Amino acid sequence: MAADVKTHLYEWSTTEGSNLPVGSTVVSTNLDDNLRMIQAVVRYLASSGTVASDTTTDIGAVDATFLAVSGTTTITGLGTVSAGVYKFLIFDSALTLTYNATSLRLPGNANITTATGDVALFLSLGSGNWNCLHYLRKSGSPVTAGSFSGLTAAIATNTIANGDYNQNWTWTKTTATKPALFIGETTASSATDAVILELTTAAASTASAAASQSAHFAGICNRRIRRRQGVFGRRLLVVRYAD
Numbered sequence: 001m002a003a004d005v006k007t008h009l010y011e012w013s014t015t016e017g018s019n020l021p022v023g024s025t026v027v028s029t030n031l032d033d034n035l036r037m038i039q040a041v042v043r044y045l046a047s048s049g050t051v052a053s054d055t056t057t058d059i060g061a062v063d064a065t066f067l068a069v070s071g072t073t074t075i076t077g078l079g080t081v082s083a084g085v086y087k088f089l090i091f092d093s094a095l096t097l098t099y100n101a102t103s104l105r106l107p108g109n110a111n112i113t114t115a116t117g118d119v120a121l122f123l124s125l126g127s128g129n130w131n132c133l134h135y136l137r138k139s140g141s142p143v144t145a146g147s148f149s150g151l152t153a154a155i156a157t158n159t160i161a162n163g164d165y166n167q168n169w170t171w172t173k174t175t176a177t178k179p180a181l182f183i184g185e186t187t188a189s190s191a192t193d194a195v196i197l198e199l200t201t202a203a204a205s206t207a208s209a210a211a212s213q214s215a216h217f218a219g220i221c222n223r224r225i226r227r228r229q230g231v232f233g234r235r236l237l238v239v240r241y242a243d
Contacts, residue, residue, distance in 0.1 A: 060078065099111050105130065
């Protein structure tokens with residue numbers, strides 16, 4: 001005989017009396033079927049499967065918890081399933097997850113372009129609404145770019161070893177006499193040959209330590225530039241003096 005219990009976890013209820021079998025159901029002849037069905041449904045919590053990307057990728061209709069998402073179709077929804085159901089998605093390809101403040105909540109409140117191997121954890125809020133609790137890029141990079149607005153003072157020496165990747169900083173300057181980037185001191189240094197900013201290249205490098213291109217040169221008028229040698233070797237130091 002067929003089992004009396006529902007065959008999908010999302011059909012089970014957190015209200016005990018709403019589940020099957022009911023009190024009048026005779027299960028003596030198919031108790032084994034019910035027990036096997038319960039075991040199968042619970043086992044799906046630790047199983048994997050595959051789902052094809054679609055405008056509405058109905059992940060709730062798939063019993064497996066860990067789902068490989070194939071295809072490159074932009075996803076705007078994840079289907080309707082009871083609240084509390086969660087799914088881990090592992091993306092096979094690059095596609096777009098479209099942010100929606102109600103139905104598809106994403107980190108950073110913005111669209112996410114996936115990459116092969118990226119992983120996301122989604123929690124159903126019910127009524128077709130989903131919340132991405134965590135998004136992990138395979139590359140290790142953050143989902144959203146960091147902001148300099150909330151920087152705190154460093155408490156240790158650190159090194160950032162960038163590869164062959166350009167880091168471009170641009171500004172929209174509208175305030176007069178205000179530098180876009182200021183590097184200075186809070187307290188006058190008393191150390192010998194202390195340097196605020198040092199630009200160097202490797203011994204055999206063909207790269208230049210610095211380059212400047214400006215349509216307006218008046219910004220550094222009446223300032224002195226000097227080359228300093230000695231313990232620093234041949235390094236060009238740009239020093240700004242008060243006139």
